[in-house]
Amino acid sequence: MACxxxxxxxxxxxxxxxxxxxxxxxxxxxxxxxxxxxxxxxxDGVGDLPGITSRLDYLRSLGVDGLWLTPFYPSPQKxxxxxxxxxxxVNPEYGTLDDFGSLVEEAHRRGIKVxxxxxxxxxxSRHPWFEAALAGGDDQHRARYHFARGRDGAPPNNWQSAFxxxxxxxxxxxxxxxxxxxxxxxxxxxWWNPVVPAEFRKIITYWLDRGADGFxxxxxxxxxxxxxxxxxxxxxxxxxxxxxxAPGFEIIDQPEVHDVYRDWRHIxxxxxxxxxxxxEIFDAGRQSRYIKQDELHMAFAMMDRRWDxxxxxxxxxxxxxxxxxSTSLPSWTQSNHDVIRHVTRLGGSGLGRERAKASALLxxxxxxxxxxxxxxxxxxEEAFVPPERREDPLYIHxxxxxxxxxxxxxxxxxxxxxxxxxxxxxxxxxPTPAAWDRNAVDAQARSSTSVLSLYRRVLEMRCGxxxxxxxxxxxxxxxxxxxxxxxxxxxxxxxxxxxxxxxxQPADNGFAVAIRPGEESPMRLVEEDE
Numbered sequence: 361m362a363c364x365x366x367x368x369x370x371x372x373x374x375x376x377x378x379x380x381x382x383x384x385x386x387x388x389x390x391x392x393x394x395x396x397x398x399x400x401x402x403x404d405g406v407g408d409l410p411g412i413t414s415r416l417d418y419l420r421s422l423g424v425d426g427l428w429l430t431p432f433y434p435s436p437q438k439x440x441x442x443x444x445x446x447x448x449x450v451n452p453e454y455g456t457l458d459d460f461g462s463l464v465e466e467a468h469r470r471g472i473k474v475x476x477x478x479x480x481x482x483x484x485s486r487h488p489w490f491e492a493a494l495a496g497g498d499d500q501h502r503a504r505y506h507f508a509r510g511r512d513g514a515p516p517n518n519w520q521s522a523f524x525x526x527x528x529x530x531x532x533x534x535x536x537x538x539x540x541x542x543x544x545x546x547x548x549x550x551w552w553n554p555v556v557p558a559e560f561r562k563i564i565t566y567w568l569d570r571g572a573d574g575f576x577x578x579x580x581x582x583x584x585x586x587x588x589x590x591x592x593x594x595x596x597x598x599x600x601x602x603x604x605x606a607p608g609f610e611i612i613d614q615p616e617v618h619d620v621y622r623d624w625r626h627i628x629x630x631x632x633x634x635x636x637x638x639x640e641i642f643d644a645g646r647q648s649r650y651i652k653q654d655e656l657h658m659a660f661a662m663m664d665r666r667w668d669x670x671x672x673x674x675x676x677x678x679x680x681x682x683x684x685x686s687t688s689l690p691s692w693t694q695s696n697h698d699v700i701r702h703v704t705r706l707g708g709s710g711l712g713r714e715r716a717k718a719s720a721l722l723x724x725x726x727x728x729x730x731x732x733x734x735x736x737x738x739x740x741e742e743a744f745v746p747p748e749r750r751e752d753p754l755y756i757h758x759x760x761x762x763x764x765x766x767x768x769x770x771x772x773x774x775x776x777x778x779x780x781x782x783x784x785x786x787x788x789x790x791p792t793p794a795a796w797d798r799n800a801v802d803a804q805a806r807s808s809t810s811v812l813s814l815y816r817r818v819l820e821m822r823c824g825x826x827x828x829x830x831x832x833x834x835x836x837x838x839x840x841x842x843x844x845x846x847x848x849x850x851x852x853x854x855x856x857x858x859x860x861x862x863x864x865q866p867a868d869n870g871f872a873v874a875i876r877p878g879e880e881s882p883m884r885l886v887e888e889d890e
Contacts (some may be wrong), residue, residue, distance in 0.1 A: 384473065385574075385636045385657060386689065387826060388425035389724075389819060390731045394697045395432050395454055396440055396789060397771040398734055405786040407771065409455035413463045416470055418801065422737060422812075423819030426473035428576050428638070430697060432460070436486050438545040439753050440769075441477075442578060443484035447563045457570075464571035473573035475638065480560055480620075481582045482546040490547050493538075494531070504556055505547050506539035508589060518591045519611060524758040541582065541612075543753045551583040557620060564624060568631055580621075580639035580656070581646055584614035613646065621655040638691065644682035651686045658729060661690040664699065667706055667715055669843050669856040673835070676726065689728035689831060694719060696733050701768050704742035713739045717814055718854055722843065724822055725852040727831045732815075735772055738804060739811035743770040743793045751790070766790055773800040825850055839863075 399411030409432060419427065431441030432454045441451070450457055467474050483490055492501040508516035508528075515528035515537055528537040529544040539548045549556050564575065592611070594603040621637065628635040641647050641659040650656045661679035665671040679690040694702040694716075706715040716739060724730055745766040750756075755764025771789070773796040775782025780792040781800050797803075804810035833847040841857030855861050 383634055385426070385634070385729065387727065387829070388473075388729050389423065389822070390426045390428055390475070390691075390729065391419055391422070391424040392428045392430070392696060392731055392733045394430050394734055394769055396430075397769050397783075399772065399774070400784040400788070403784050403786050404453070405784045405788040406453050407783075408453065409450065409459040409463050413459070413466050416463075416466055416472065419472060420470045422732075422816055423823060424472065424732065426475060426573065427467065428475045428731070429477060431477045431479060436484055436545065438484070439543060440751070442479055443482075443486075443543070443546050444479050445484040445486045445488075447478075448566055461570065468571070474571070475574045475576050475636070476567055476572045477578060478560075478564065478567075478575045479578045480549070480551075481579045482540065482542060482548045485545045485547055497534070497536070503553050504550055506550050506585065507536045508539070509535050510537050517589050518594075519589075520592075521757070523754050524761070539585070541579075543757055545753070548585065549583075551585075551616070551620070552587065557623070560620075561623065561627065564627060568628070568635060572635070573633075574628070574636035574638065574657075575624075576638045576640065577656075578640055579612075580641050580650070580659070581617055582612040583620055584612070584616045586611055586614060618650070618655060621650065625654050625656075644678045647679075647682040648685070651683050651688050653687050658688055658691040660696075660731065661692045661728070662696075662699075663692060663694050663719065663723060664702070664705065667856060669838075669841050669854075672719075672722070672856070673843055680727075690726070691729040691731060692723040692726060693731035693733070694723070695736055695768065696731075697769055698765055699768065701733075701736070701740060701742045703739055708741060712741065713811065717811060720815070721818060722852060722854045724818055725833075725845070725847060725850055727829070727833055727847065733768075737812050737815040738773070738799050738801065740773075740796070740799060742767040743790075743796070745770065745790055749791055770796075773797065774802065776800040776803040 393412055394407075395409070395412070396407045398407045399415045400407050401410035401414060402408065412427075412429070431444060432450055433441065433444045434446040434449045434451050435441050435443050436445060437443070437451075437453075450460055464474050485491075489501045489504050492499050493505055493507070510516055510528075510530060515526045515530075517528075519527040519539075519541075521527045521543070522541055523543050527539055527541050529540060530537045540546050541548055551557060567575075593606040593609055595606045596602070597604045621639075624637060628637065636657040637655075639650055639656045639659040641650055641656075642662045644661075647659045651659055663672070663675060665675050679692075683690055702719070703712040703716045706712040706719065716736075720736075745764075747760065750764050750766045752764030752766045752769075754762050755766070769790060771780070771783040771792060773781030773783065773792065776797055779785050780788050781796050782802075783792060801812065804812035807813060828849050830848045833845045836844040836846055836851075838844040838853070839861055842853065842855050842861055842863075844851070844853045844863070853863060
């Protein structure tokens with residue numbers, strides 16, 4: 361059965377709570393827009409920047425404070441924008457620089473900030489630098505990437521690509537290989553070459569001058585690779601026995617990466633209002649080293665644990681400790697464009713949807729930021745994409761051994777009873793499941809019990825309580841399979857079990873609540889005077 365969560369404000373007169381310092385991004389709710397799949401303005405089956413602009417009122421009505429746009433730069437689209445051919449433009453499929461300017465202007469007019477994705481680890485193989493590097497062995501551009509001689513016809517070392525196979529591709533008819541920790545079409549930049557960091561200073565300044573409110577940094581700890589290119593020492597995995605990299609051996613996460621973000625933070629500090637850096641870093645241990653007053657503002661607290669109260673409590677505490685010595689708070693999230701949608705992970709169908717409602721409410725009550733992945737507010741599940749329609753390089757380069765990430769990237773359903781759920785009349789770049797018609801935005805907006813209505817209600821309540829909520833929260837004693845915490849005037853209880861729970865809280869906490877798994881309406885507010 362589903363396990364709903366409840367938020368219960370119990371606000372008493374004469375009580376004031378110390379709020380977190382007033383930077384706009386602290387405790388903000390961000391919305392990740394997968395540009396290719398959000399809104400299509402010209403009916404070509406591909407989302408675009410004018411489409412996003414046309415849906416800003418929807419995002420304002422949802423109650424978000426900021427957007428994160430996935431890459432929209434010119435790109436061959438081998439990894440749908442994470443293979444950048446030009447860091448200073450807009451992919452023609454997505455619009456123009458003027459369209460970006462209009463999007464930022466209209467978002468700001470509605471009080472919504474705009475973060476853009478920056479991809480500093482690698483470029484596209486079609487980037488002018490890399491094309492020049494391939495043109496001649498002595499070209500200065502070659503030093504901007506990682507080229508090395510092979511070993512008796514084999515790669516320079518035993519490093520592996522995240523997309524399968526060696527992290528090296530040999531040049532045709534030459535002994536040299538080039539490094540790519542991802543797809544061969546994504547050659548890694550050499551951050552030891554001072555030309556590379558100098559270029560990225562220009563890139564971030566360019567977009568800040570165009571109104572961007574900050575950056576989400578792709579694979580943020582990966583910029584500098586170990587200089588010796590040493591083989592990974594392999595040891596048997598303690599469970600599977602298969603070869604795995606020995607603990608303590610780092611290919612990435614070199615000390616010099618911190619210097620990059622100190623430099624970027626200094627640049628951002630010259631702009632008003634405040635700009636922010638969000639690192640794609642999920643490991644809590646690394647977060648504690650990068651989220652600092654002079655480095656990154658935020659990183660992602662990905663809640664991908666099994667549906668178990670103790671597992672969730674441990675994960676929440678780990679992420680809270682990771683930033684306890686910084687000036688930040690955790691940035692909670694459950695899904696993004698790289699992972700299976702959490703409704704599916706939490707059980708799928710009705711069960712997964714009810715658990716997803718519960719988990720969202722649990723996390724939205726915590727101190728910190730929250731990142732919504734587009735369609736999460738509709739309760740969307742992972743979609744099945746036929747093999748012949750899949751485009752993800754992770755699927756392609758593993759020859760189908762990995763299912764890929766297309767299932768979480770299917771276009772948004774906007775209108776019921778229309779072709780492709782209102783995304784476009786032309787065939788969309790990924791097929792829309794027929795069942796998504798009932799999940800369309802307009803259908804959910806008409807129902808007071810829909811997932812969309814729940815998100816709108818809770819985000820409105822969160823906003824209304826914001827000035828009263830302290831940065832501290834405290835766990836309370838709770839029955840088995842239940843979590844309860846208090847945060848100033850807000851109390852949150854979540855039932856992870858299968859049986860109803862009756863909770864009688866002390867009078868000074870201002871609420872009494874029954875938690876019953878499987879109810880149609882998972883949220884019930886009990887005010888102090890009930």
